[in-house]
Amino acid sequence: MDVPVSGGIATYRGKQYPIAFTGDNWIALRAEGGPEFPDAIEVGESRFEPGHYRPWVKVPRASIEKMLYRKVTGFLSGHAVSLVSRFHDGQIGVSFIGSPAVADELGLDGDQYMGWTGHYKPEDFDSIAEEETPYA
Numbered sequence: 378m379d380v381p382v383s384g385g386i387a388t389y390r391g392k393q394y395p396i397a398f399t400g401d402n403w404i405a406l407r408a409e410g411g412p413e414f415p416d417a418i419e420v421g422e423s424r425f426e427p428g429h430y431r432p433w434v435k436v437p438r439a440s441i442e443k444m445l446y447r448k449v450t451g452f453l454s455g456h457a458v459s460l461v462s463r464f465h466d467g468q469i470g471v472s473f474i475g476s477p478a479v480a481d482e483l484g485l486d487g488d489q490y491m492g493w494t495g496h497y498k499p500e501d502f503d504s505i506a507e508e509e510t511p512y513a
Contacts, residue, residue: 456475
């Protein structure tokens with residue numbers, strides 16, 4: 378099950394890609410380089426977990442058709458958490474701002490000042506909701 382996570386999304390040559398990072402005149406997309414990126418500026422990979430890397434490809438900002446922000450909310454025992462990352466083992470990283478009692482109930486790490494985090498298997502979520510907002 379491919380669970381979406383929150384973050385920027387760019388449409389390049391008709392296909393959507395997660396945004397890895399950006400510069401003034403370019404955008405790095407989470408993708409392998411290759412012939413589908415004829416105007417690629419650079420390709421590489423960045424570390425996302427100890428011993429695990431994700432590929433990216435930089436393309437000119439002018440080649441991006443549109444950008445949006447996707448907010449993904451998951452529900453665990455009726456409580457809303459933000460889905461923020463996908464780990465190499467398929468688990469989903471979450472963040473939560475709210476009651477310490479709820480965070481404790483959900484088994485999250487953190488505190489009420491900096492927020493709470495944790496990770497879950499995709500099947501642990503009661504439901505998942507997506508909301509997309511175009512960038513101006």
